[in-house]
Amino acid sequence: MNTAETPVLADYCIDVARRARAASMALGLLGTEVKNRWLVKSVEFLVERSEKVLAANQRDLANAPGYGLDSAAIDRLRLTDARIADIASALRQIASLPDPVGEVIDGNRRPNGLEITKVRVPLGVVFFIYESRPNVTADAAAICIKSGNAVILRGGKEAIHSSQAIIECLQEAAEATGLPQDSVQFIETTDRDAVGHLLKLDQFIDVAIPRGGEGLIRRVTNEARMPVIKHFDGNCHIFVDQQANFEMALRIIENSKCQRMGVCNALESLLVHRKIANEFLPELNAKLASYPIELRGCENTRRIIPTAKAATEEDWGKEYLGPILSVMVVDSLDEAIEHINRYGSKHTDAIITNDLAASRRFTASIDSAAVVVNASTRFNDGGEFGFGAEIGISTDKFHARGPCGLRELTTYKYIVQGDGQIRT
Amino acid sequence: MNTAETPVLADYCIDVARRARAASMALGLLGTEVKNRWLVKSVEFLVERSEKVLAANQRDLANAPGYGLDSAAIDRLRLTDARIADIASALRQIASLPDPVGEVIDGNRRPNGLEITKVRVPLGVVFFIYESRPNVTADAAAICIKSGNAVILRGGKEAIHSSQAIIECLQEAAEATGLPQDSVQFIETTDRDAVGHLLKLDQFIDVAIPRGGEGLIRRVTNEARMPVIKHFDGNCHIFVDQQANFEMALRIIENSKCQRMGVCNALESLLVHRKIANEFLPELNAKLASYPIELRGCENTRRIIPTAKAATEEDWGKEYLGPILSVMVVDSLDEAIEHINRYGSKHTDAIITNDLAASRRFTASIDSAAVVVNASTRFNDGGEFGFGAEIGISTDKFHARGPCGLRELTTYKYIVQGDGQIRT
Numbered sequence: 005m006n007t008a009e010t011p012v013l014a015d016y017c018i019d020v021a022r023r024a025r026a027a028s029m030a031l032g033l034l035g036t037e038v039k040n041r042w043l044v045k046s047v048e049f050l051v052e053r054s055e056k057v058l059a060a061n062q063r064d065l066a067n068a069p070g071y072g073l074d075s076a077a078i079d080r081l082r083l084t085d086a087r088i089a090d091i092a093s094a095l096r097q098i099a100s101l102p103d104p105v106g107e108v109i110d111g112n113r114r115p116n117g118l119e120i121t122k123v124r125v126p127l128g129v130v131f132f133i134y135e136s137r138p139n140v141t142a143d144a145a146a147i148c149i150k151s152g153n154a155v156i157l158r159g160g161k162e163a164i165h166s167s168q169a170i171i172e173c174l175q176e177a178a179e180a181t182g183l184p185q186d187s188v189q190f191i192e193t194t195d196r197d198a199v200g201h202l203l204k205l206d207q208f209i210d211v212a213i214p215r216g217g218e219g220l221i222r223r224v225t226n227e228a229r230m231p232v233i234k235h236f237d238g239n240c241h242i243f244v245d246q247q248a249n250f251e252m253a254l255r256i257i258e259n260s261k262c263q264r265m266g267v268c269n270a271l272e273s274l275l276v277h278r279k280i281a282n283e284f285l286p287e288l289n290a291k292l293a294s295y296p297i298e299l300r301g302c303e304n305t306r307r308i309i310p311t312a313k314a315a316t317e318e319d320w321g322k323e324y325l326g327p328i329l330s331v332m333v334v335d336s337l338d339e340a341i342e343h344i345n346r347y348g349s350k351h352t353d354a355i356i357t358n359d360l361a362a363s364r365r366f367t368a369s370i371d372s373a374a375v376v377v378n379a380s381t382r383f384n385d386g387g388e389f390g391f392g393a394e395i396g397i398s399t400d401k402f403h404a405r406g407p408c409g410l411r412e413l414t415t416y417k418y419i420v421q422g423d424g425q426i427r428t
Numbered sequence: 429m430n431t432a433e434t435p436v437l438a439d440y441c442i443d444v445a446r447r448a449r450a451a452s453m454a455l456g457l458l459g460t461e462v463k464n465r466w467l468v469k470s471v472e473f474l475v476e477r478s479e480k481v482l483a484a485n486q487r488d489l490a491n492a493p494g495y496g497l498d499s500a501a502i503d504r505l506r507l508t509d510a511r512i513a514d515i516a517s518a519l520r521q522i523a524s525l526p527d528p529v530g531e532v533i534d535g536n537r538r539p540n541g542l543e544i545t546k547v548r549v550p551l552g553v554v555f556f557i558y559e560s561r562p563n564v565t566a567d568a569a570a571i572c573i574k575s576g577n578a579v580i581l582r583g584g585k586e587a588i589h590s591s592q593a594i595i596e597c598l599q600e601a602a603e604a605t606g607l608p609q610d611s612v613q614f615i616e617t618t619d620r621d622a623v624g625h626l627l628k629l630d631q632f633i634d635v636a637i638p639r640g641g642e643g644l645i646r647r648v649t650n651e652a653r654m655p656v657i658k659h660f661d662g663n664c665h666i667f668v669d670q671q672a673n674f675e676m677a678l679r680i681i682e683n684s685k686c687q688r689m690g691v692c693n694a695l696e697s698l699l700v701h702r703k704i705a706n707e708f709l710p711e712l713n714a715k716l717a718s719y720p721i722e723l724r725g726c727e728n729t730r731r732i733i734p735t736a737k738a739a740t741e742e743d744w745g746k747e748y749l750g751p752i753l754s755v756m757v758v759d760s761l762d763e764a765i766e767h768i769n770r771y772g773s774k775h776t777d778a779i780i781t782n783d784l785a786a787s788r789r790f791t792a793s794i795d796s797a798a799v800v801v802n803a804s805t806r807f808n809d810g811g812e813f814g815f816g817a818e819i820g821i822s823t824d825k826f827h828a829r830g831p832c833g834l835r836e837l838t839t840y841k842y843i844v845q846g847d848g849q850i851r852t
Contacts, residue, residue: 029769029793029795032792032795033792033793112814114812114813114814118803118807118812120813120814125795127825127826128795128825210825210826211826231655231824231826231827249848252847252848255848255850256848256850258850259850259851260850263850263851345453363845367843368456368457369453369457371453371456371549371552371841372841373841373842374841374842374843374844375841375842375843375844376844376845376846377843377844377845377846378845378846378847378848378849379542379844379845379846379847379848379849379850380849380850380851382850382851383542383844383846383849383851384842384844388538388542388851389538389544389842390536390538390544400655401551401552401634401839402551402634402635402655402826402827402839403655403826403827405839405840405841405842406841406842415825415826415829416829417795417796417797417798417799417829417830418797418798418799418808418813418829418830419791419798419799419801420798420799420800420801420803420807420808421787421800421801421802421803422800422801422802422803422807423676423802423803424673424676424679424680424802424803425802425803425804425807426679426680426682426683426684426687426803426804426806427683427687427804427806427807427812
């Protein structure tokens with residue numbers, strides 16, 4: 005980038021962030037009705053102007069080969085009438101969710117008569133950085149606004165025209181319904197340095213949320229001066245215990261691994277108790293035969309499934325996001341727990357067992373956002389948890405862990421009410 | 429420091445952090461009884477060995493002039509039988525508090541029969557960095573352990589012998605009661621670089637908590653790779669509204685400013701509604717006459733109290749921690765709100781009023797950890813809020829805001845229980 009432009013870009017970023025902060029102060033005081041009215045009006049505008057949005061999307065699709073997008077990425081980029089209807093339906097769904105702002109979380113009256121209330125309030129300003137899926141533009145904006153936060157959106161250059169067309173609908177809906185101006189802002193430049201500038205502005209921005217590949221997330225985490233809600237990867241495990249129902253185990257493994265391979269809650273590594281390995285692994289191999297899945301096993305696995313490739317140390321820590329599954333035979337529940345806590349991503353890990361003690365020990369000992377018993381790892385998801393909407397999944401322990409919906413974009417403050425109390 | 433020692437120090441820090449992580453895995457599974465038994469045994473040892481602890485404290489007191497400690501700092505450093513009794517009583521109090529670990533925060537059954545429970549679990553490993561008050565050593569360790577966290581303590585060099593003597597009691601109590609070894613570790617070296625090394629070890633340490641002067645807190649915040657619970661300062665305000673009861677306002681201001689001047693929730697800046705300023709400010713001046721307090725006022729204040737010095741722009745943002753009070757006459761409630769949100773520390777801000785609408789507007793609009801109506805700012809405190817124990821006060825919005833007790837040192841995980849559910 006031309007160095008003469010740097011101050012201009014920095015100034016632009018400061019201006020955007022400052023305006024977001026101002027909008028957030030007004031937004032935090034806004035009633036639920038205005039926010040919902042904005043959501044409904046946004047849906048109206050999106051549907052009314054779908055031709056314009058689709059035309060903008062055509063421009064992005066035409067540019068896609070130039071960005072080297074593969075067919076899967078191009079498919080994610082593509083908008084259709086059906087996909088616009090999906091966006092509209094997501095926004096309507098968010099309108100129907102309860103407003104988290106103002107919820108009284110806790111409270112008590114102190115012996116001196118002071119009344120202390122812990123009340124849920126918005127975080128303030130969210131900086132949301134995402135890659136090429138244009139539907140995320142509307143979805144993320146809706147979640148941020150419904151939870152009372154102003155949002156600065158930075159979408160991928162591959163979807164810039166689509167995102168801008170969607171943002172226009174959201175911003176005009178804001179004007180039409182009295183949502184504070186600058187509640188939803190979109191970074192117009194595709195200059196990568198804009199992200200760097202914004203990540204420094206912790207006096208205006210309360211949280212950064214990156215969604216995309218690990219490279220993006222590492223960059224944001226390294227550069228951000230404000231807290232970040234994120235997960236790097238999802239190296240999710242299933243442990244098939246000695247008292248597992250085989251039919252159930254096979255069904256859950258198939259679903260966890262094969263229903264959608266490229267997502268963070270898909271199965272990546274299977275652990276099998278030594279006592280059942282001889283019997284179970286051939287059945288697993290047969291079950292997965294209809295899928296193009298490569299097994300990478302430990303020595304014991306390969307004795308039982310000779311077609312499995314040899315797993316290396318690196319495999320145990322790896323999120324494949326594709327048709328590979330690492331398989332290890334373990335001597336005990338404790339070995340499984342230790343392995344998962346060592347190599348896992350603290351994302352989603354499951355046990356298949358009918359042994360109550362083993363289940364209790366597993367759920368207590370596994371240090372992950374979601375610990376699953378006798379169900380698919382794919383259930384670690386805001387929608388499946390009943391949150392109604394999700395802006396991401398966190399594998400951190402600080403602030404929010406697991407799926408992040410409306411509540412996870414809030415904080416609280418204490419209101420202390422008295423009638424003249426002083427401290428003695 | 430000798431550069432040849434650096435790898436040794438780094439290795440020492442990694443070893444400490446790694447052992448803390450291992451201890452934390454065991455600690456998280458521990459029943460409440462063991463933790464409480466450890467607290468009671470620690471009290472026993474502290475009281476039994478109080479002569480040894482006092483002798484160690486004498487060594488620190490003898491060294492204090494060499495460290496340039498002033499008389500207030502020396503007083504904070506000093507241990508007496510009474511102060512050891514206070515430590516013991518604090519530890520007993522923490523033993524009596526409910527265990528936050530295992531609390532079911534939320535839960536529901538999904539339409540597909542999955543049962544989802546959100547369960548409170550420890551953060552893991554706490555790195556606590558504090559200055560010269562030796563009583564903090566026992567207090568912080570007790571809060572961390574009771575909430576299921578392993579703790580690495582780094583105390584100031586001024587109190588090193590006292591802290592070591594206290595730590596010995598806590599560690600031997602661990603051995604005697606079956607608390608995992610390395611649950612409580614103390615950094616034995618006074619080398620400042622040890623802090624820097626530990627702040628990089630985010631793979632082992634979940635949160636850093638600095639307590640002390642702003643310099644320490646800035647350093648920790650800048651260097652830490654893990655999240656930090658902290659507040660930089662407490663520029664706390666009181667706004668005296670036009671419908672304030674003068675007697676109540678004067679009593680609350682006196683208490684907020686004068687009860688203890690050097691603490692973060694003490695009053696630093698007073699805003700007075702223009703309509704009552706002529707009447708109220710002279711009464712304030714009379715009320716504070718018996719204290720050696722310097723008033724620094726805006727022009728209007730100085731017209732009414734001519735002895736007040738002129739406040740500069742810098743004064744509005746300043747935490748004095750001493751006998752100075754800045755005073756501004758404001759035209760309206762809105763001006764007061766805007767001023768506080770601009771110059772305050774998001775710590776504690778109060779309104780004195782009998783106007784319900786003004787009170788509601790103030791509590792909704794002020795973006796601070798605690799917003800107080802008709803009571804002293806000094807009440808923003810874990811003890812006063814009924815937490816029973818406090819490891820610090822946070823002015824951040826992320827994770828924990830306001831006083832941080834046992835719960836604020838925890839996170840949660842989701843337990844998902846099914847009977848074979850897969851996602852479709």
